[in-house]
Amino acid sequence: MNDEISAQHDWHDGVPALLLECCRACGHVEYFRRGFCPRCGSKPMDTVSASGLGRVHAVTQVLRAATPEWKARAPYVIVLVDLDEGPRVMTHGSVDLAVGDAVRISYFPIGERLIPLVQPLDSPTKVTP
16 A cells, blocks of 8 residues: 555545644644644644554443444443553453553454454454454
């Protein structure tokens, strides 16, 4: 995949990547793309690809899903991850994850979409939601 495409698209667009915004003025890194820095108000922001590495901040198990698509997968685990770049993101994960675990983000398909999934850093790269 060429860098021009991957620099503007991520898992929301079906590309297995996670994009962040980085402020040119103060260096703040943000997950939600706004086009301006929420810390200092500067524009423009640079778009950068996240490394996909981080640490587990919180883990919760969802027993009652809201949609038929997710009811078929329940129970499933939602994980808050503090990325190495700074922002906190929400992903899917496995029940064996604990707060403080080093993880990496991979992606799994559900329907025609990709969904972020974290796995322990020392696990094989095979994705199994």
